[in-house]
Each structure stands twice: as structure tokens, then as C-alpha cells.
Amino acid sequence: MTRFSAWSVFKNGLTGQKGWSRQWRDPEPKPHYDVVIVGGGLHGLATAYYLAANHGVKNIAVLEKGWLGGGNAGRNTTIVRSNYFRPGNREFYEHSLKLWENLSHELNYNVMFSQRSHISLLHSPGAIDAAARNYNILRRTGTPDAEIWDLATLKRAVPHLNYSPTSRFPIMGAAVQKRAGTARHDAVAWGYARGADKHGVDILQQCEVQGITREGDSVSAVETSRGTIRAGKVAFAVAGNTSRLWTMAGLGKLPIESHKLQAFVSEPLKPLLDQVVVFGIGGAHFYISQSDKGGMVFGGDLDWYKSYAQRGNLPIVQDTAEAAMSILPCLGRVKLLRHWSGLVDMSMDGTHFLCKTPLSNLYLNAGWNYGGFKATPASGWYFADLIANDRPHEKIRNFDLKRFERGLQIDERGAGPDPKLHG
Amino acid sequence: MIRINCPFCGTRDHSEFSYGGDGSIDYPALDATKEAWHDAVFMRDNICGVQLETWHHVHGCRMWLKIERDTLTHEIHSVRPAHPGLAAALSSEQEAGQ
Numbered sequence: 284m285t286r287f288s289a290w291s292v293f294k295n296g297l298t299g300q301k302g303w304s305r306q307w308r309d310p311e312p313k314p315h316y317d318v319v320i321v322g323g324g325l326h327g328l329a330t331a332y333y334l335a336a337n338h339g340v341k342n343i344a345v346l347e348k349g350w351l352g353g354g355n356a357g358r359n360t361t362i363v364r365s366n367y368f369r370p371g372n373r374e375f376y377e378h379s380l381k382l383w384e385n386l387s388h389e390l391n392y393n394v395m396f397s398q399r400s401h402i403s404l405l406h407s408p409g410a411i412d413a414a415a416r417n418y419n420i421l422r423r424t425g426t427p428d429a430e431i432w433d434l435a436t437l438k439r440a441v442p443h444l445n446y447s448p449t450s451r452f453p454i455m456g457a458a459v460q461k462r463a464g465t466a467r468h469d470a471v472a473w474g475y476a477r478g479a480d481k482h483g484v485d486i487l488q489q490c491e492v493q494g495i496t497r498e499g500d501s502v503s504a505v506e507t508s509r510g511t512i513r514a515g516k517v518a519f520a521v522a523g524n525t526s527r528l529w530t531m532a533g534l535g536k537l538p539i540e541s542h543k544l545q546a547f548v549s550e551p552l553k554p555l556l557d558q559v560v561v562f563g564i565g566g567a568h569f570y571i572s573q574s575d576k577g578g579m580v581f582g583g584d585l586d587w588y589k590s591y592a593q594r595g596n597l598p599i600v601q602d603t604a605e606a607a608m609s610i611l612p613c614l615g616r617v618k619l620l621r622h623w624s625g626l627v628d629m630s631m632d633g634t635h636f637l638c639k640t641p642l643s644n645l646y647l648n649a650g651w652n653y654g655g656f657k658a659t660p661a662s663g664w665y666f667a668d669l670i671a672n673d674r675p676h677e678k679i680r681n682f683d684l685k686r687f688e689r690g691l692q693i694d695e696r697g698a699g700p701d702p703k704l705h706g
Numbered sequence: 707m708i709r710i711n712c713p714f715c716g717t718r719d720h721s722e723f724s725y726g727g728d729g730s731i732d733y734p735a736l737d738a739t740k741e742a743w744h745d746a747v748f749m750r751d752n753i754c755g756v757q758l759e760t761w762h763h764v765h766g767c768r769m770w771l772k773i774e775r776d777t778l779t780h781e782i783h784s785v786r787p788a789h790p791g792l793a794a795a796l797s798s799e800q801e802a803g804q
Binding site for chain 1: 707708719720721724725727728741744745747748749750751752753754757759777778779780
């Protein structure tokens with residue numbers, strides 16, 4: 284595999300681009316692996332990479348039922364931020380953001396991480412006070428780039444929002460995280476896959492898990508569409524379909540519901556929006572950024588009912604379009620290029636699970652709600668640590684399945700145990 | 707759009723309704739154990755296939771309904787009032803009408 288550098292780009296430019304090789308192998312499954320990771324999405328690939336790179340684990344397989352980047356990796360709005368407030372989430376997402384900042388160098392692969400600022404619009408003096416409290420917490424706990432902007436500052440940065448004082452929710456200011464931004468979703472999958480492959484990880488695509496073979500309180504093998512694979516340790520990283528695998532392993536219920544979340548991209552436009560802008564008040568929930576190709580990438584709420592269908596429904600298209608028009612009326616004549624729906628694990632408190640399970644050699648990575656993309660590097664980092672050392676790192680000890688039994692809910696939104704409300 | 711045949715109003719778009727949640731949960735008695743309440747509040751089967759769920763016809767008759775719906779295809783298999791007395795009254799009325 285060729286290492287990317289300015290020199291290799293220059294040399295291949297002069298020699299007809301003939302010097303590039305495959306970025307990762309397409310191996311046949313071996314009968315046994317020390318670690319089998321189910322799910323070749325961003326979290327599964329990141330886990331494989333850090334298991335090999337940080338912990339020196341050899342003989343790893345990543346099982347993907349479709350193709351890399353075809354699930355939620357390609358069905359999100361690529362926003363990265365760390366402005367979480369609850370203890371545990373604070374440190375976790377800040378660690379993730381620090382990993383994002385060095386990810387292109389770490390992987391020798393340009394993930395196009397663009398720290399363009401994340402701007403949450405505020406619409407009342409009360410909202411500004413609440414945001415100031417939260418952002419003071421951020422500034423005092425290791426996230427120095429949290430700022431509250433008044434209206435004049437916001438207007439200078441984003442002049443074309445709807446600032447009408449007679450709109451239903453007039454804009455009064457904004458809570459801003461300046462190191463937040465976006466990354467190229469495919470490149471993250473490909474970069475981690477390439478990095479993992481370089482360390483000898485077998486990435487098995489078109490390899491669907493159809494059964495889990497148990498020996499007492501441990502997993503001995505996974506039955507796949509490409510044959511039986513015996514495993515020393517098994518890790519689930521299949522957000523959206525976690526409950527299906529959990530049932531295959533005979534483990535009963537989970538504090539998770541599967542919902543679908545839609546996202547949209549418009550036709551490409553000239554540069555219009557330099558930041559991620561978020562509009563959320565009352566019934567509205569809307570986030571938008573512009574991709575490097577010029578498409579406006581945006582999304583809103585879940586479809587509100589439980590579903591395993593990877594297709595969206597029309598009332599949400601209308602709601603999201605209305606929210607878009609209320610803050611960016613200049614988008615009125617822009618055509619939608621495509622829209623899609625991803626299957627997300629909505630957990631009971633809006634926070635994820637990175638933990639051991641009732642089976643001794645089975646590990647769980649699940650329940651990412653809306654937040655899976657930004658969490659990718661830290662999720663892989665801590666999940667690899669958990670699998671390699673067979674104990675949760677201090678930083679993830681409350682991301683276990685038993686926290687509700689202890690009376691702990693890590694509920695950023697304060698919405699209570701109703702999965703669909705943790706948007 | 708999912709179309710729901712409300713027993714009181716007829717067939718309507720799902721945007722008139724609000725999704726409640728898993729309709730198969732039997733909430734325990736108020737003095738039941740902490741474990742029983744933990745399971746009822748936090749644990750879900752999360753079925754991929756036909757599940758029983760509650761919907762509220764919030765922009766219609768405002769009645770709570772119990773619906774069997776396929777979570778993969780969104781096909782609806784049955785709709786009845788969530789209140790057991792109403793469901794029984796409605797079905798006996800229908801039988802008398804036939």
C-alpha cells in the first residue's frame with residue numbers, strides 16, 4: 284500500500300496515476316480470529332484500528348453485511364462537536380474531538396476535518412442565560428473554545444440568516460463552539476479501513492452475521508453468510524440493529540429502540556455557509572452545513588415512530604423544509620438533490636453503551652442516538668481498550684447497561700426514559 | 707405516509723397521530739419491586755417485525771389506540787381502542803350490526 288505524501292501525488296501526476304495500489308485487501312474469512320468485530324461501520328473500523336495500533340492485537344476480523352460506508356457511516360450529517368455537559372459525556376466527546384484534530388495525520392488519509400464552528404441559535408434572554416451557564420461549564424472543564432455571541436457578532440459571521448424581529452422566534456444570539464465542524468464521512472470509513480488493513484486486520488465485506496453460537500456464558504463462534512467463524516472475543520458495533528444481534532445471542536431485552544433519522548442534501552451551490560448552524564426551539568429542530576462540493580447538508584427530527592426501515596417519511600421532510608425556510612429564507616428556490624434515512628439506536632437516556640455484557644467474551648458498542656459520527660474516534664479508542672484489557676476504562680465506567688438499575692441516567696436533554704425524545 | 711384506520715374517525719394520515727411507544731408493556735403494581743419497574747420503564751424487546759404499539763389520535767378524536775404494525779415494512783395489521791372496555795363495546799356493536 285502506497286503511503287500518501289506530497290511527493291507521491293506529484294510523482295503519480297507525472298506518471299499517469301499508475302503508481303497507486305488497493306487501499307485495503309479483500310481477504311477470504313479465516314476459520315478463527317482472536318477478535319471478531321461485527322459491524323464494518325465507522326465505530327467497528329475505528330475499534331479494529333485502535334486494537335491493532337494501540338494494543339498490538341493481531342488476528343482481528345471486521346464483519347460487514349454490506350459494503351464499507353453503506354450504513355450509518357454514509358447516512359449522517361457529518362457534524363463533529365464536543366459541547367456536552369453531563370459528567371462522562373464531557374470528557375468523552377472532548378477526547379473524541381482531540382482525536383479528530385489529528386486524525387488525518389494519524390491515518391495518513393485526509394478525512395477533510397474542517398473546524399468551521401458550530402453555532403446554536405438562541406431566541407430568548409432565558410435561553411442565552413442557560414447557554415451561558417452551560418458554556419461556562421465547558422470553559423472550566425477543558426473546552427476553551429466555547430463562546431456566547433451577541434447579535435452583532437453573529438450578524439458579522441453569518442449575515443444571511445433571517446434576523447427579522449417579527450419572525451416567530453427572533454434570533455437573539457448564539458452559543459458557539461469554534462473547534463467544532465464537519466468531516467468527510469466516507470473518508471473516515473476508508474481511512475480507518477486502510478489503517479486497520481495495514482496492521483493486518485481482515486475486513487470481510489458481504490459477510491452478514493446470521494447466528495451466534497454460545498458455549499454456556501461465552502460466545503464460541505459467529506455464523507455468517509460466508510461460513511462459521513470461531514472467535515476468541517466478539518464485539519458488537521452495529522448501531523440500529525443491536526437488538527437483532529442481542530436476540531441472536533439469546534440475551535433478551537435492551538434499553539434501546541431502533542428509530543430512523545432522515546438527512547438531506549441540496550444541489551451544489553456557490554459558497555454560502557461557512558459554519559454549522561443549529562436551530563432548535565419549540566417544535567423546530569434543524570441543523571445545516573455546506574459540504575465541500577457545495578451541497579447544503581441538513582437534517583431535523585426523527586420520524587417519531589419506531590422503525591427498522593431505512594427510508595424516511597414525508598411529514599418530516601415538510602417539517603425540516605419549514606425549519607430551513609424560517610432561518611435561511613435564501614434556500615427557498617434551492618432543489619433537493621437526495622435525502623436518506625439512517626437507522627439509529629435510541630437509548631433510554633440519550634447516552635450510549637460501551638461495556639461488557641452478560642457473556643464473558645462479548646462486548647457491546649451501541650445506543651449512539653444522534654451522536655455516532657462525532658463519537659467515532661473516542662468510541663473506537665475506548666472500545667478497543669475495553670476489548671484488549673477486558674475491563675472498562677475509568678472514563679467509560681458509567682456507559683454500561685446496568686446504570687439504570689443504579690438510578691443513573693446520563694440524560695443531556697432531560698427528556699426522561701422515552702427513546703424518541705433524545706434528539 | 708402511514709395510513710391508520712381509526713375505529714372512530716376512519717382512515718387518516720399518520721401525521722394526525724402521535725406515536726406512544728411499545729404497547730406490550732404491562733406496568734407493574736405501584737408497590738412492585740424496583741427490578742420489575744426497571745424492566746417496565748427501561749427494557750425493550752425492540753422487535754424487527756410485527757409489534758404492538760400505542761398511538762394517540764391527537765389531531766382527531768384524541769383516543770389512544772393499540773396498533774399491530776410491522777416495524778420493517780410499516781404495514782398495519784390491526785387497530786383497536788386502547789381502553790379494553792371500549793374495544794369490547796365496539797366489537798360487540800360490530801357483531802350486532804352484522
